[in-house]
Amino acid sequence: MFAETTEPLPFGMDALRLMLPADGTPYLGLHLWQWVALAVLVVGAWAVGRILYVVIRPIVLGGCRKLGFDTSDALAIKRATRALSMGVSTAVIGRFLPWLLLPDGYALWLGTSVDIVTIVLTILTAYRLVGLIAQRLAEVYKTDSSTTMRLVPFIGRALKVVLVVIGFVLILSRMHVDLTAVLAGLSIGGAALALASQDTIKNIFGAVTIMTDRPFVVGDWIIVSDGEGTVEDIGLRSTRIRTFADSVLTIPNGRLADMAINNMGMRVYRRYRTLLGIQYNTPPASVAAFVDGVREILRNHPAILQDPTRVVTGFFEFDASSLSILVNSFMTAANLAEEVQIRTELNMAFLELAAKLNVSFAFPSRTIYFDPSNAAGVPHSVPSS
Numbered sequence: 001m002f003a004e005t006t007e008p009l010p011f012g013m014d015a016l017r018l019m020l021p022a023d024g025t026p027y028l029g030l031h032l033w034q035w036v037a038l039a040v041l042v043v044g045a046w047a048v049g050r051i052l053y054v055v056i057r058p059i060v061l062g063g064c065r066k067l068g069f070d071t072s073d074a075l076a077i078k079r080a081t082r083a084l085s086m087g088v089s090t091a092v093i094g095r096f097l098p099w100l101l102l103p104d105g106y107a108l109w110l111g112t113s114v115d116i117v118t119i120v121l122t123i124l125t126a127y128r129l130v131g132l133i134a135q136r137l138a139e140v141y142k143t144d145s146s147t148t149m150r151l152v153p154f155i156g157r158a159l160k161v162v163l164v165v166i167g168f169v170l171i172l173s174r175m176h177v178d179l180t181a182v183l184a185g186l187s188i189g190g191a192a193l194a195l196a197s198q199d200t201i202k203n204i205f206g207a208v209t210i211m212t213d214r215p216f217v218v219g220d221w222i223i224v225s226d227g228e229g230t231v232e233d234i235g236l237r238s239t240r241i242r243t244f245a246d247s248v249l250t251i252p253n254g255r256l257a258d259m260a261i262n263n264m265g266m267r268v269y270r271r272y273r274t275l276l277g278i279q280y281n282t283p284p285a286s287v288a289a290f291v292d293g294v295r296e297i298l299r300n301h302p303a304i305l306q307d308p309t310r311v312v313t314g315f316f317e318f319d320a321s322s323l324s325i326l327v328n329s330f331m332t333a334a335n336l337a338e339e340v341q342i343r344t345e346l347n348m349a350f351l352e353l354a355a356k357l358n359v360s361f362a363f364p365s366r367t368i369y370f371d372p373s374n375a376a377g378v379p380h381s382v383p384s385s
Contacts, residue, residue, distance in 0.1 A: 045089040045090070046089055048088065048089060049085040049086055049088050049089030050085065052084075052085045052088055053081055053082060053084075053085035056081055056084070056085070057081045079128055080125055080128040080129050080132065083121050083124045083125040083128060084121075084125045086121050087118055087121030087122050087124075087125060090114050090117045091118050112174060112175065115174045116171050116174055116175075119167055119170045119171055120167065120171075122167075123163050123164070123166065123167035126163050127160055127163050127164070130156055130159045130160055130163065131156060131160065133156070134155065134156025134157075134159075135156075199252070199254065200237065202254035203236070203237045203238065203252050203253040203254045204236055204237070204253070205254070205257075206252070206253030206254040206255075206256060206257035207234070207235070207236050207237075207253045209253075209257045210234060210239070210253060210256070210257060215261045215263060216231055216261060216263045216265065216266075217231065217234075217265075218231050218232065218233065218234060219231060219265065220263055220264070220265030220266065221263075221264040221265045221336070222241065222261055222262065222263050222264065222265065223261075223262040223264060224241075224251065224256065224259045224260070224261055224262075225259055225260070226249060226251055226259075227241065227243055227249050228241075228243065228244070228264075229241040229242050229243035229244055229249060230242045231265075232248070234253075235253075236253070237252065237253065238250050238251060238252050238253055238256075239251050239253060239256055269305050269310075269330035269331060269332060270330065270331050270332075270333045270339050271328075271329075271330055271331075272304075272327070272328075272329050272330070272331055272342070272343060272346065273326075273327065273328045274327050275316065275319075275324045275325065275326060275327075276294070276324070276327060276350060276361070277319055277321065277322030277323065277324055277325075277361060277362045277363075278290065278322060278323050278325065278354070278359050278360065278361055278362055279322065279323070279359075279360045279361070279362045280321075280322065280323060280362070282323060282359055282360070286357055286358070286359055287315060287323060287325075287359075289357055290325065290353065290354065290357055290359050291313060291314060291315060291325060293353040293356075293357065294313050294325065294327060294350060294353065295313045297346065297349045297350065297353065298311055298313060298327070298329050298346075301331075301342070301345070301346065301349075303331045303332050303333065303342045304329050304331055305329065305330040305331065305332065307330070310328075310329070310330050311328070311329040311330065312326065312328045312329075313325070313326065313327050313328070313329075314326055319362075320364070321362050321363065321364045322361075322362030322363075323362070327350075
């Protein structure tokens with residue numbers, strides 16, 4: 001409330017009060033000089049806001065262009081700047097309003113109204129800026145991963161809700177509403193809502209964890225405890241995986257964030273490991289020639305990593321039915337189709353090498369012997385290649 005005072009008023013208010021009649025019958029509760037001063041204050045505040053808008057808008061647009069905002073964002077920037085200038089105008093009115101020596105009723109009503117409008121315009125400015133930044137970030141990360149693309153708008157909406165709640169609380173406080181009862185009610189309702197939606201909240205935080213840690217992105221081949229396949233979509237509640245049986249596996253993000261994830265899509269090289277079993281009756285010289293030929297095939301293939309510590313080939317072990325030749329190597333392949341093509345090329349080369357050296361591949365077999373000296377005449381068998 002503003003009290004009447006006889007102290008000198010700044011900015012020529014005394015001259016205005018002396019120039020215009022300050023006694024007699026007020027017009028709608030205000031003297032003529034107060035009506036004139038109020039009109040001058042409103043016009044002056046509007047002029048200040050307009051000048052501020054004209055000055056700030058080019059600066060804001062220039063800064064936004066440097067940050068990557070394009071002409072499509074000019075309208076949103078213009079609206080945010082206009083709301084800011086209007087907020088400054090109302091703040092100017094509120095600053096100089098006490099100098100009009102308004103009666104208590106007018107002072108309370110106008111002061112509250114100006115404060116509420118200032119709060120609304122300030123929140124509106126921040127609201128539009130958050131929307132603009134969220135839209136720009138969503139466009140920047142559009143080609144990065146669907147997690148980021150989905151999470152950025154969600155965070156933007158969450159910030160907007162927070163701004164609205166802050167503005168609502170400030171308005172209620174300015175209207176002298178008892179916030180204790182309001183906050184108590186919100187606390188009870190919030191607790192009930194949190195209990196009812198704890199799984200949803202867990203899944204949202206799981207999505208945030210997936211976005212920040214980035215254990216996988218859309219298109220990666222991952223293996224989890226529930227199955228394996230290609231990540232098709234990462235939402236706020238769940239992640240969908242297209243399995244190799246062409247079914248869709250949906251896993252809540254809360255559970256997925258706690259799983260051990262084997263991301264096959266993040267492999268720099270793809271491993272090719274096999275045991276080539278050749279028959280036991282293969283001469284040692286042919287075994288050595290076959291091993292050397294396998295090494296030469298791997299050395300000449302352009303997709304095989306040429307690292308002697310990771311590409312290993314040799315006579316590995318005596319298996320039950322064969323002599324096992326170990327082939328362990330790594331290849332550069334962009335996808336599964338390319339990997340299968342390289343495997344096919346290597347396997348065909350191994351077959352051609354075996355045919356060239358007259359080396360036969362073994363298969364599990366058994367040779368049965370009959371011992372005539374066995375009184376019971378029971379046959380027995382031993383493994384054979």
